Amino acid sequence: xxNSPDFAEKVxxxxxxxxxxxxxxxxxxxxxxxxxxSARYVGSLLKMSRYSSFNLPAHRVVNRHGMxxxxxxxxxxxxxxxxLEEEGVQVENNQVVNFTHLFWQPIEPL
DNA sequence: CGGATGACGGGTC
DNA sequence: AGACCCGCCATCC
Numbered sequence: 552x553x554n555s556p557d558f559a560e561k562v563x564x565x566x567x568x569x570x571x572x573x574x575x576x577x578x579x580x581x582x583x584x585x586x587x588x589s590a591r592y593v594g595s596l597l598k599m600s601r602y603s604s605f606n607l608p609a610h611r612v613v614n615r616h617g618m619x620x621x622x623x624x625x626x627x628x629x630x631x632x633x634x635l636e637e638e639g640v641q642v643e644n645n646q647v648v649n650f651t652h653l654f655w656q657p658i659e660p661l
Numbered sequence: 662c663g664g665a666t667g668a669c670g671g672g673t674c
Numbered sequence: 675a676g677a678c679c680c681g682c683c684a685t686c687c
Contacts, residue, residue, distance in 0.1 A: 577669055588682050594668035595684060614669065621668035
């Protein structure tokens with residue numbers, strides 16, 4: 552499942568569904584997409600998606616502590632933090648404020 | 662081809 | 675609470 556394109560497609564779809572103003576985690580996406588141990592790979596996919604034609608809200612994906620571990624891969628002028636704050640998500644000390652309340656659990660489409 | 666490298670996470674101490 | 679360790683697995687070199 553991990554090495555299948557199916558997993559990657561699911562991750563892409565799930566990320567696209569993250570609502571504005573909410574965040575989720577690499578682990579939650581990996582688990583939801585059928586490979587709980589591939590959280591690390593989810594990060595790789597998001598990184599690679601930068602060079603694809605996908606336009607993903609990757610700034611809404613943080614680690615299990617709500618930290619913005621991917622910020623280095625965004626433009627300095629239009630950072631991960633800026634994108635989040637633009638949606639009303641407060642970021643303090645490299646971490647999402649009120650993370651547990653803003654956490655969005657990936658779910659199947661209706 | 663094999664070891665190093667992570668946008669990670671769970672368990673331990 | 676927080677630091678640390680270790681399994682994980684596609685890519686990178």
